[in-house]
């Protein structure tokens with residue numbers, strides 16, 4: 027066990043955990059931030075996507091000991107009032123079915139748009155490739171992302 | 178208006194109690210935030226000081242805010258929005274002033290709290306309308322009494338009561354208290370569908386805001402003070418059982434509270450259909466946190482031993498080949514098919530296969546339980562709370578009324594959460610450790626412990642005469658461990674000489690209902706065969722189907738055909754018109770059609786695709802759907818899109834294979850699910866306009882698209898695919 031100081035959604039947290047603990051479980055079990063989802067644990071589904079500084083990472087494979095003083099952003103902290111343009115677009119397009127994958131989808135798309143505000147269809151597809159949606163909402167996800175790109 | 182008697186044994190209308198302050202008796206306060214139903218981040222609705230329960234579905238606040246309980250499990254099929262919409266319609270309220278709550282299991286009030294068979298809307302339709310209409314009636318009566326005017330003169334509009342002659346108005350909240358004390362009316366008026374103003378309009382997902390901001394909603398998100406985390410290790414292969422456990426190392430790991438074996442169902446317990454559990458003995462690890470429990474399980478030394486044959490996919494193939502070659506059990510025979518085949522000028526015979534599939538709900542199986550000597554409290558994702566309450570009562574030795582089940586939002590179902598062994602496991606674990614516990618399946622636990630879609634195989638044969646007319650039709654279909662055939666479905670009823678046979682092979686691999694059971698294979702096979710048949714007969718594939726359906730409508734063969742040929746033809750005609758069928762396509766694009774009827778709804782699809790280096794690129798899918806009245810159109814479109822993607826994805830990419838009883842795919846690195854870039858670039862959905870009773874959409878869009886896909890692949894490449902996952906066959910056709 028070791029104590030880590032983390033900057034999550036602009037707040038400082040201290041956790042005393044096994045250094046190998048993935049950020050996913052630190053967030054969910056220790057910080058009670060459960061918006062970040064568990065889907066596979068091996069970086070294959072994207073449900074656990076968070077931002078490390080501005081880059082999308084799979085928190086299920088990110089040991090807490092490797093975070094250092096980089097900023098962590100989770101779905102809960104993506105916007106102050108739940109009104110990030112993508113969150114609004116998701117509601118406008120009524121994207122979710124079960125909804126379980128959607129936090130990861132939004133976080134991944136948000137990182138994409140930050141790095142590349144005008145992605146082509148192919149760039150969107152490539153960037154979103156790692157985010158599974160078992161319910162098959164892919165066409166709506168793409169439409170929601172594109173509506174933000176155009177706007 | 179339709180006048181409907183309320184006396185049909187619905188206990189919910191007999192019970193009218195007034196709840197004092199808060200009134201959250203039925204509420205699920207952990208999940209319920211007071212947000213308007215159409216929540217798009219608007220300001221939260223003002224909470225009333227007092228709630229009045231009008232009936233089991235409806236509470237009205239003194240300020241006119243309405244709470245509607247959504248009775249059925251929400252697994253992504255959108256019932257948590259669409260079922261309350263039906264209540265709100267008949268209650269005649271402003272949807273923006275409605276709060277939706279997930280109802281707990283309550284067999285006193287609700288009937289059929291189940292998610293399965295695409296039946297929630299179809300079977301809930303009447304009672305949901307009655308709930309709303311009864312409450313509206315009682316509010317009108319309360320106003321009439323107070324105002325001293327005749328009942329018939331009191332009208333409603335969007336949550337307001339009105340008496341036109343005197344100009345009096347009041348919002349529902351003003352009369353909620355009085356209405357709640359009134360007797361339940363003997364008959365009520367239902368709206369004419371032409372008066373609907375909520376049903377048939379698109380309303381956003383009531384949980385949308387919570388989903389996109391990551392609020393706790395799902396079973397895995399649930400927590401309670403003092404809650405422990407548990408995992409249950411099952412045998413690595415079907416057919417194995419526990420021999421011995423050495424848990425010394427695991428026990429001494431940090432954060433570990435206990436390690437012990439459990440037996441989910443007692444040996445002498447007579448299992449219900451939903452108690453399927455291939456791994457009855459498990460080794461449980463309980464600890465403080467998920468990661469610590471995951472580490473400790475790795476330190477367990479468990480010996481498993483074979484108790485039954487350890488099956489492999491290769492062996493399954495051989496067994497299926499042998500059985501398929503034998504005569505099988507005849508389940509339908511019309512005319513004299515054998516004689517027709519004997520005299521046929523030409524016989525077409527094709528065989529189709531599909532592998533086992535895992536459900537792979539995005540949220541793995543999990544459940545919270547807190548069990549004491551007196552009662553059991555369970556919270557989490559289940560499709561069958563009503564059934565599992567019985568299993569839990571039996572296993573725990575508690576009376577039914579001491580079992581309390583609450584449902585969270587569920588990260589997918591697809592049939593997997595019909596089988597609630599994980600609820601029993603969670604309860605046993607909580608009882609043993611004497612603490613609240615959340616049982617979590619890892620993805621590997623989930624994928625290797627399925628109640629899988631069975632492996633199937635079907636052979637179709639058609640007999641043609643010299644002129645290419647269809648003389649007879651024969652299907653022989655089987656699987657491990659069940660046949661996929663529905664003998665009375667199309668084209669039965671449309672062919673004079675028809676033979677259907679089934680066979681099956683036993684297996685110890687557990688199977689269950691997987692989105693559109695059996696249809697999820699047989700539709701694709703049958704629709705691909707009809708495409709080849711049309712080609713052999715020199716007919717357009719839609720024309721052939723319409724001719725057969727016209728025959729079935731005019732002079733049906735047999736008298737128990739399981740479809741309505743006119744509605745069937747309706748979706749084909751609609752898809753023909755909307756897809757631009759018959760018009761020229763860009764170079765390299767192939768177009769295929771299919772139509773199917775299951776779960777009371779009709780769906781036809783046209784797929785346009787190209788194949789580049791063995792990789793299909795789906796340009797567009799055009800869908801025509803007849804599901805009666807469409808309650809929430811945009812959400813219905815979403816369901817059809819999802820079913821379409823799901824059908825294409827599984828037919829193209831997915832399979833679960835076995836070696837010595839163990840699944841070869843244990844996570845998404847080896848189990849292929851369709852991904853973003855592989856999904857159709859566009860999906861169009863058209864509904865047949867209808868006043869028919871609404872039917873379900875969770876399953877019907879999935880089966881036919883598998884056939885449309887195979888047919889489009891043929892038109893694009895000139896090669897037919899017969900064996901799912903098609904991607905393998907496409908790759909094997911690549912030159913060199």
Ligand code: FES
Pocket residue numbers: 063064065066067068069070071072073074075084085086087
């Ligand atoms: S849980 Fe991290 S990618 Fe699946």
Ligand code: FES
Pocket residue numbers: 122123124125126127128158159160161162163253539588589
């Ligand atoms: S909405 Fe269910 S997994 Fe994406």
